[in-house]
């Protein structure tokens with residue numbers, strides 16, 4: 371039986387009928403639909419619309435549907451179901467007879483889909499935070515393992531200053547921790563229950579909304595039925611959070627691709643996550659990284675598409691809202707698919723630390739440290755900068771590094787240079803002067819690793835708390 375055929379004189383155009391369905395993709399909401407329906411059924415019993423026996427048979431029917439979906443192959447293949455709500459109603463009536471049709475009393479699919487989607491996003495957030503904590507851990511572990519290995523840090527993709535490899539990896543941990551934080555924030559805002567909002571004006575029966583919210587572990591209620599049935603902000607917000615996470619992953623992927631090129635040679639691509647070429651026998655390609663970069667484009671596209679879908683809609687429910695589901699699922703699937711692979715890649719990758727160390731010392735990465743030497747001897751910073759710039763110019767002419775200039779050469783530039791200057795140019799000394807919180811001095815990096823690990827631990831704790839909530 372259709373959910374709405376009473377007032378129609380003509381059957382639907384079959385092509386249109388198929389085309390407007392959402393069951394192909396919203397069937398994945400079945401578990402949430404069953405949970406929300408259970409809460410609604412209990413609320414109906416509490417106000418006397420269902421008898422105790424009717425409630426029991428409805429709850430048993432809902433449970434059976436869940437079990438069959440989990441075990442019976444092909445059960446969720448249904449050529450008639452318009453959407454997941456229709457599917458449940460149909461199956462329930464098939465299982466328990468006409469009493470199944472009582473379940474829809476006082477409610478609308480508009481509040482149901484709003485509820486199911488909130489439950490879906492809430493669960494996706496919890497899973498994503500768990501995956502993100504694994505990614506952070508993989509990065510933090512590599513940071514720790516890297517010890518005192520150094521590499522050049524780049525600005526404008528030109529050698530800038532040496533940093534510890536661990537310091538570089540911790541930069542990514544910071545980005546991912548912010549992403550996890552944004553997910554928590556998004557979760558807080560979406561965790562409100564729309565049940566009882568009806569089609570647009572509120573339920574037509576005096577349902578206990580607090581009771582239903584508690585049944586589904588929502589922290590509170592939506593405050594306005596018009597907003598509740600038309601709001602998809604939480605989807606847009608979530609997919610935007612994922613876009614930003616994608617931006618971080620994509621920057622990482624891009625950097626790794628550059629660093630794995632023959633020209634850089636900092637990163638040796640793990641074979642388990644690379645592919646070859648069907649034509650060129652020598653190739654080992656960074657496919658995982660390229661797909662991370664590529665799939666991020668899809669997620670960003672999803673966020674842009676959702677924005678456009680929502681921007682022209684008058685209040686309240688419009689069928690356009692059905693179109694928010696696929697980009698949502700696609701974004702969540704893309705991220706959930708790639709995060710474990712990113713963690714795996716990070717565990718498997720090898721860094722050529724000899725090459726990185728060597729690169730860290732070339733291209734005048736100690737020039738600012740050299741200028742700092744003069745500053746510490748009272749030379750005004752602008753002048754010191756100028757003199758070291760001249761020293762670099764001399765080096766470029768002679769094709770050498772600053773430490774290869776003689777004291778004579780240097781004293782011609784400024785009298786403050788002494789033999790001790792050469793000490794401050796050594797790699798370890800250059801690293802050591804960046805001795806501020808968040809800087810690359812080895813002790814600071816060790817503190818940074820410890821702090822990151824504490825943050826990762828508390829992320830894991832929160833994930834556990836929500837999982838048991």
Ligand code: ARG
Nearest residue numbers: 392453479480483687691692
């Ligand atoms: N499949 C629909 C959706 O995803 C469910 C809500 C239908 N509501 C309606 N008034 N037609 O949006």
